[in-house]
Amino acid sequence: MNLNKNLQEYFDELSSSSPTPGGGNVAALCGALASSLGAMVCNLTIGKKKYADVEQEMISLKNKLEIYQKEFFELAQKDNEAFDKVMEAFKLPKESDEEKEVRNSKIEEATINAAEVPSDVMHKCYELLPLLKTIADKGNKNSLSDAGVAIALTRTSVQGAYLNVLINCSSLNNQTIAEEIRKRANIIFEEIDKGTAQMLEIITKSFLPA
Amino acid sequence: MNLNKNLQEYFDELSSSSPTPGGGNVAALCGALASSLGAMVCNLTIGKKKYADVEQEMISLKNKLEIYQKEFFELAQKDNEAFDKVMEAFKLPKESDEEKEVRNSKIEEATINAAEVPSDVMHKCYELLPLLKTIADKGNKNSLSDAGVAIALTRTSVQGAYLNVLINCSSLNNQTIAEEIRKRANIIFEEIDKGTAQMLEIITKSFLPA
Numbered sequence: 001m002n003l004n005k006n007l008q009e010y011f012d013e014l015s016s017s018s019p020t021p022g023g024g025n026v027a028a029l030c031g032a033l034a035s036s037l038g039a040m041v042c043n044l045t046i047g048k049k050k051y052a053d054v055e056q057e058m059i060s061l062k063n064k065l066e067i068y069q070k071e072f073f074e075l076a077q078k079d080n081e082a083f084d085k086v087m088e089a090f091k092l093p094k095e096s097d098e099e100k101e102v103r104n105s106k107i108e109e110a111t112i113n114a115a116e117v118p119s120d121v122m123h124k125c126y127e128l129l130p131l132l133k134t135i136a137d138k139g140n141k142n143s144l145s146d147a148g149v150a151i152a153l154t155r156t157s158v159q160g161a162y163l164n165v166l167i168n169c170s171s172l173n174n175q176t177i178a179e180e181i182r183k184r185a186n187i188i189f190e191e192i193d194k195g196t197a198q199m200l201e202i203i204t205k206s207f208l209p210a
Numbered sequence: 211m212n213l214n215k216n217l218q219e220y221f222d223e224l225s226s227s228s229p230t231p232g233g234g235n236v237a238a239l240c241g242a243l244a245s246s247l248g249a250m251v252c253n254l255t256i257g258k259k260k261y262a263d264v265e266q267e268m269i270s271l272k273n274k275l276e277i278y279q280k281e282f283f284e285l286a287q288k289d290n291e292a293f294d295k296v297m298e299a300f301k302l303p304k305e306s307d308e309e310k311e312v313r314n315s316k317i318e319e320a321t322i323n324a325a326e327v328p329s330d331v332m333h334k335c336y337e338l339l340p341l342l343k344t345i346a347d348k349g350n351k352n353s354l355s356d357a358g359v360a361i362a363l364t365r366t367s368v369q370g371a372y373l374n375v376l377i378n379c380s381s382l383n384n385q386t387i388a389e390e391i392r393k394r395a396n397i398i399f400e401e402i403d404k405g406t407a408q409m410l411e412i413i414t415k416s417f418l419p420a
Contacts, residue, residue, distance in 0.1 A: 007220060008213035011279065014246045017253035023359035026243055030366070033236055036224045043227035069221065145377040149233035149370040156240070156366040159410065160359040166417035167355040175419070182418075200369065207376035208392075209385070 001025075001077040019087050020080035024114075027160030028076035028121045031128065034153035035069035038132050041147050045140040054138045061131055068128055072157075075121050079164075082114040108173055115168035115181050118161035122188045125158045129192060133199060148203040155196035162189045211235075211287040229297050230290035234324075237370030238286035238331045241338065244363035245279035248342050251357050255350040264348045271341055278338055282367075285331050289374075292324040318383055325378035325391050328371035332398045335368045339402060343409060358413040365406035372399045 005013075014021050042062035045051045051058070089106040093099045132154060136147035165185040169178040215223075224231050252272035255261045261268070299316040303309045342364060346357035375395040379388040 001217075003218035003221070004216050006214050006216045007211070010217060011213070011242065011246050014243070015249040015253065015276070015279070017250065017256075022250065022353075023247060023356035026247060026359055026363070029243075030240075030363075032221065033224070033239075036221050037233060037236060039225040040227070040232065043225065066225070069225070143232075145373040146233035148373040149236055149366075152366045152369040152373075153236070153240075156359075156362045159362040163355040163358040163362075163410075163413065163417070166414065170417045170419075200373075203373065204376065207373070207380045209380075 001029075001073045001080070003073065020083050021076070022079075022083060023160055024079040024083065024118050024121075024164040025076045027118060027157050027164060028072050028079055030153045030157035030160060031121060031125055032069045032072035032076065034125075034128060034132065034150040034157060035065045035072060037146050037150040037153065038128075038135050039065040039069070041135050041139045041143040041150070044143045044146075045135075045138075048140060051138075051140060057134070058139065061135060064131060065128075068124065068131075071124055072121070075117060075124065078117045079114075079121075082110070082117045085110040086114050104173070111168050111172055112177060112181075115165050115172075115178075118164035118168075119181060119185055121161035122158050122165070122185055122192075125154050125161070125192060126188050129154050129195060136199065136203060144203060144206065148200060151196050151199050151203075155192060155200075158189060158192040158196075162186075211239075211283045211290070213283065230293050231286070232289075232293060233370055234289040234293065234328050234331075234374040235286045237328060237367050237374060238282050238289055240363045240367035240370060241331060241335055242279045242282035242286065244335075244342065244360040244367060245275045245282060245338060247356050247360040247363065248338075248345050249275040249279070251345050251349045251353040251360070254353045254356075255345075255348075258350060261348075261350060267344070268349065271345060274341060275338075278334065278341075281334055282331070285327060285334065288327045289324075289331075292320070292327045295320040296324050314383070321378050321382055322387060322391075325375050325382075325388075328374035328378075329391060329395055331371035332368050332375070332395055332402075335364050335371070335402060336398050339364050339405060346409065346413060354413060354416065358410060361406050361409050361413070365402060365410075368399060368402040368406075372396075 039062050042058045045058045046055055089110045092103040094103050132150050162185055169182050172178040249272050252268040255268045256265055299320045302313040304313050342360050372395055379392050382388040
């Protein structure tokens, strides 16, 4: 994803009817935002006397989150490319039977790829979440709400990616492949949805009077 | 919020230990992303023969969402400013009893303000959600996953803002005011959390084989 683009340009392109960026791109972006906020909490923990015993752990987590952030950006870019490929396949000629067959096969192939990119976003979130949990548990308590927002963003990243997996699978001809992709996605979705909800409930309660 | 900033700069500042932007800013940004994605679905519906009967409604929704997007950006900016004011108040001198009193009162005032900005984000999301529901119901079906991602982002915007309301309320001395702010926030949180969960379930089911 082109990170030299300014925020105004990104939002203008998002709102527009241009094919990309769309919801799949935003889902991956949420993963990058979650990683970035998590890294912020690490940075607000590192160097503080009170948290000296978790300093090394926070440095290591921060380094991992910086890598994850980049990987989410790559996935956001891949999502744009995958969608463009589907659009290209739809534009192929469909006069002769042979052309129709080539076109259908290219659409199918591009759609499988367009389902696999958000599957990868879901997997990355699955790796990200335990890191954010540790940060919420052990990081600077003054930034616990930030860790919570990062966890909520992970939930949305997974939810958004899941919807993109499903819409692509729903238009596949090969329903055996579709079912396989869906099944794997469903397992991650259920686990992250439940896990994030629990974590958010604990964080919420910690802010309420006893 | 400075929209001339490029994405890389925004993410670098977010990850850093600089006080802003933080989780409250990102929560408001999620509202802007939701508005923008909603406007995209309107743009992909307007001008399509199949959706001619909802054309006027989509134009009107799009115009509203463009205003909402700007309002969320303003709230994101206000969140930065509110947090900066809390930080400034903490830096006030605290030698004499009089100084301590002034400082405490300034911290209290700034913290109430820092709880009110995310409350406003929650209210804006409360206005946004029915618009997104209409877009999901009546907009271009090919973009239903995008409408779903917008709804998921609204949920996260509310969740993130709610955590920011709570963390600020938890540090107020005046627990009567804190309880009032919390009560109102809690009502919106419960309603949006339930409402978005239901909408997302319906969208998810629509993509699954019958």
